[in-house]
Amino acid sequence: MAKGSVRKKIKKWYYRFYIEDESGNRIQKEFSGTESKAETESLLRKAMEDYDNKKFIAKNENVTLSDMLDMWVEEELKPGSLSNDTVMAYQATVRRIKQHPLGKRKLRTVTADHLQSFMDLLSFGGTKPDGTVAQPLSIGEIRQYSAVLQGAFRFAVFPKKLISFNPMQYVIRRNQAEDYELFVENNAIQQVTPTINHEQFKELIAYFEKKNNPAVLPIQIAYYTGLKIGEACGLDWQDINLEEQYLTVRRSMRYNQMRHEVEVGPTKRKKVREVDFGNVLTDILKKAKKEQLQNRMKYGELYSLNYYVEVKEKNRSYFEVYTLGMNENVPEDYKSLSLVCLRPDGAYESPSTVSLVCRSAQKKIPGLEDFHFHTLRHTFTSNLLSYGAAPKEVEELLGHSDVSTTMNIYAHASREAKRSSAKLLDNAMGID
Secondary structure (H helix, E strand, O other): OOOEEEEEEOOEEEEEEEEEOOOOOEEEEEEEOOOOHHHHHHHHHHHHHHHHHHHHHHHHHOOEHHHHHHHHHHHHHOOOOOOHHHHHHHHHHHHHHHHOHHHHOEHHHOOHHHHHHHHHHHHHOEEOOOOOEEOOOOHHHHHHHHHHHHHHHHHHHOOOOOOOOOHHHHOOOOOOOOOOOOOOOOOOOOOOOOOOOHHHHHHHHHHHHHOOOOOHHHHHHHHHHOOOHHHHHOOEHHHEEOOOOEEEEOOEEEEEOOOOEEEEEOOOOOOOEEEEOOHHHHHHHHHHHHHHHHHHHHHHHHOEEEEEEEEEEOOEEEEEEEEEEOOOOOOOOOEEEOEOOEOOOOOEOOHHHHHHHHHHHHHHOOOOOOOOOHHHHHHHHHHHHHOOOOHHHHHHHHOOOOHHHHHHHHOOOOHHHHHHHHOHHHHHOOOO
16 A cells, blocks of 8 residues: 655645656655545545555556566565475476466466366376476475465465465365276286395496596495485585494585575474494595595695585575685685585585486496486385384484384385295294
């Protein structure tokens, strides 16, 4: 609502209020009232109401869905309380929505039918407007699209008042029915969660060691601890206790696609957890630490050091990671990082680089056609459950929200472990 006031000049009252000119600047306009203050105040209220109504119509007329999504990101999403990871994920979803023809449609013409068709395309797949074929998305991805559109349209209704109601409230989120094979040619059960055996792991390490690829260390850490790729790359030597053989997971490294920066931040659930490890990883880490000291002496001034700096945007903090040469001037607000996973020249090893080389291994090593870095986390968990670790302990090691998450994902554990469990009753009854 525009703000206004009245004032008296000689015997007559005048009213004035602020409006926006063609450039969007606020200017004050004054109009003649009557000799009565009450009547002039009434004229002021009516004039401001008429102006706001006309302004609403003008603002609403040419705003597209893409325009509204951009407003929502800048005015509500970024200044909000969601985690940086969630904000980044929602921004990526907004970008994909804007690429669909629906994004170019005038906001006031977007109906529940348009949105339902779009959500159904995400759920079931089909032919996109450009003729290409879209594959069905996962339930988690669909929920993310729904959350973005629900939040953005609510924002468009209030406080922006660009539309009078939220069409997303009439959209039903439908999920694709799971296929079930009642009869199959053989009794083989497809393993949903991919894992690798120890021989395949040794082949993988040998492949990277032959190439002297620094990705070998984060791969070894993940295999023996179950850390995610960002958690492994974000490890600092201060997080590792080699004497008592445990590490503390308190941060994750990632590339922010929206800000185009490498950052460190809290883990997904903002939980700090401790993960124990054994003698094998202890020896690996001790060797890596020794090699890093030797590389620093070898490269001298050409060796690089790593730092982070806190950047604040819209009440949100980002911790950007930078590599600087030893002879470069370090800004006062930069703080040093003693990262574990480094390249020979001291520069940090980024998650995106590690992920890329893991994908290259798919094509080079027979039997690893479906391998990706997260397979190591699945393997770690499956191994623990197979050898009798308590699910609650595994949940804490992985940082899952609850034990059901652990068991839902890794229920397959291993065929041998299931067979052993099935024979427990035979043993109890004395049956060989």
